[in-house]
Amino acid sequence: MTTQWWKESVIYQIYPRSFNDSNNDGIGDINGITEKLDYLKNLGIDVIWLSPVYESPNDDNGYDISDYSSIMKDFGTMKDWERMLEEVHSRGMKLIMDLVVNHTSDEHSWFIESRKSKDNPYRDYYIWRDKPNNWESAFSGSAWEYDENSEQYYLHLFSRKQPDLNWDNRAVREDLYSMIRWWLDKGIDGFRMDVINFISKDQTFPDGEIKQGKQYASGHQSFMNGPRVHEFLHEMKKQALADYDIMTVGEMPGVTPKEAKLYTAEEREELNMVFHFDHMDVDSGKDGKWDIKPWSLVELKTILSKWQTELENKGWNSLYWNNHDQPRVVSRFGNDGKYRTESAKMLATTLHMMKGNPYIYQGEEFGMTNVAFDSISDYRDIETLNMFHENITNGADEKALMKSIYQKSRDNARTPMQWDASPNAGFSNVEPWLKVNPNYTEINAAEALADPDSIYHYYQKLIGLRKKHPIIVHGTFILLEPNNEEVFAYTRNFNSEELLVASNFTDKEVSFRMPHRFSGATKLIGNYHDTNREKLRPYETYVFHADAK
Structure with a gap:
């Protein structure tokens, strides 16, 4: 294995909508990030991973992109973004952007054209069929939506407003590679690639196997790690990435260590590392994430050890407990009450001392916890809302559903960053887009910075040890x-x-x-x-x- 700058880096994920609101409209923004760069530099991190800030109608909080080369107005302007990048680099840190190219928004100009008629030049930029198969959306219901105007169904593995791109169309790939090079030429330092192992679909579109209980949506065998995915990623590396000194990490639901070695082996020239989900499923029952079961430390250790040993000298690991899609780790695998500080430090140590790149999700560094809102009306996450309403319609018990939501909703990670004990946790002077966790008066960055024995200062030490001792990296x-x-x-x-x-x-x-x-x-x-x-x-x-x- 060779030595590269990204192998020695600690990455910090920013979910911009919830990080810091500079203009007091209740929504975090790019200038709010720039205001807090010294905080991140002080923590000691090397790389910022910025969740999507592109133009979007915001059906899935920015993961439904309508224009890859524009900034969402909620977040600011391209000039704001360029100033932020300059300020990141001036502090010796790097910036990677979210790359969302499995799907676009249905408001993207390509899809607007595509749905006009069957003979439109952009028709084959997306996946259209006369009859749907039984594939399911990750956000509940069928993965196919009927379009009355052109009298066909289009594929959407996520929201119906997120139509899947047709990567088998070379014109799609070339347009995406051009966009990727455009961002790299602006000076960014790499990409985190959203569900990138979904981009290749079995072009026969067979029905998925129906099972009693399921971990992934029906049809996943035909699009997770699909037939041409390695060909596409190698081509992307050659045509869009190879000329730049960057880091790339692929989010890959359903990936195994054996497959991850193919994605990350240096001689194959695809990606630097992957995000797997095996350890995120230890508390999921046979019916998926909302079917919550007690988790076992032996199972958790077995999974993490397997990834450590099987990728040894053959690939590279991403190390994470939290991100914008997962509940807060101190509430999940620790103790968010009496032993919140001790267990948060313990979880951080366990992760940061393994081989691979540690990722810190905003607020993790001072022990932010899950939240339990009183009503479903307080939640904003499309996955959570779809699951709740679908199950209520089918006669499920509301209290049982809310209990699952308290443990697994993506909004646990998306409550506004708790900067201090002032109203709205110092995130904004107005009511935020999503309610603040009520415990912000005790758990916040200002309190952590003032306490030399805090979780924040412990993370500082862990990061410092990684820079001092090559054994932690290698x-x-x-x-x-x-x-x-x-x-x-x-x-x-x-x-x-x-x-x-x-x-x-x-x-x-x-x-x-x-x-x-x-x-x-x-x-x-x-x-x-x-x-x-x-x-x-x-x-x-x-x-x-x-x-x-």
């Missing part, structure tokens, strides 16, 4: 005690150095005997000030470094 991962349901422990090995990482995932004291070879090792970090080599206190974590002999 060391081999070895899982310890794989069947221990209370402790997640592993070592990292590099040259003649070794790290020991041990984390207690419970709210009680547990036994864990430190391996004898670490008896003279140096403690690099921990969330308790002292260490007992025989026991771990509630949510205790530590890292010991055995120096080179």
Whole structure:
């Protein structure tokens, strides 16, 4: 494996609508991001991943793009964006943009033309059929929408306002590559690619297998990691990406480590790394994310260890607990009450000491939690709303649905950033687009910055250790005690150095005997000030470094 700048980077995701509102319209914006760049520089991160800011009717919060080369008016102007990029670079940080090219908005000029008639030059930019198959949308219901004007159905794997592009049409690919080069020429440092393993569909469009209980929508076998996906990504690399020193990460639901090696092996020239979802499904039952089951630490460890070992020297890992689509990790795998601080630090340590690039989602660095709004009317996420109304129509119990929403709704991640204890959490002077989590008066960035023992300052230390110790970037991962349901422990090995990482995932004291070879090792970090080599206190974590002999 070669050394590249992105391998040593820590990435911070900004969801712009919820980050910082500079003009007091209740919506976060680009100038609001620029105002907070010193905060991010102080944290120590290297790369900002910016969720979509392109022109969009906002059916799916910007992931439905109507113009790839314009900025959404809610967020500001292209001049605002250019100033932000300049300010990011002036602080020694980099910026990657979200690339959403599996689908567009139905208000994109290509689709407006495409739906005019069957013989329109843009007709084949999208996927039209006389009869729908049984594929389902990820956002509930059929993945096909009938268009009365042209008397055919178009495919939308997400919202009906997000028609899928036809990547089998070379003209589509060439237009997308031109757009990609346009953004790279503006000076950005790479892309996070939205559901990029969906771009190739089986052109026979077979019906999907119907199962009792499901993890993914019907038909996924025909579009997840589809027949030409590697061909398309290699072509994109050659024609749009190869001339730039950038990082690329592909969001890939349903990807396996075996497939991820194909996507990320350097000699194949596709992507740098992928986002997988295996560890995000440990609390999902047979009927998918809303069917919540108790999660097992052994299962979580098995998944993360599998990805660490199978990609060793053959690919590269993305490390994340949170993003704009996932609930808050301290509420999910930690304890967001009595042990919020300890468990947030423990989860951060467990993740940041693995091999791969750590991603921090806004607010994670000071322990933001899930939210439980009183009414479904307080929610804004299209996936959440569609699921709720579909199930209510089918006679489901409202309280049970709301319980699932409290645990899994994407709006858990999208409540406004809690900057301070002032009204609206310092996010805006007016009522925000989505309600603020009521706990903002106790949990906020200002409080964390003022406390030297805070979660924020702990993240600073973790990031600093990564920059100081090459073993954290390059060391081999070895899982310890794989069947221990209370402790997640592993070592990292590099040259003649070794790290020991041990984390207690419970709210009680547990036994864990430190391996004898670490008896003279140096403690690099921990969330308790002292260490007992025989026991771990509630949510205790530590890292010991055995120096080179």
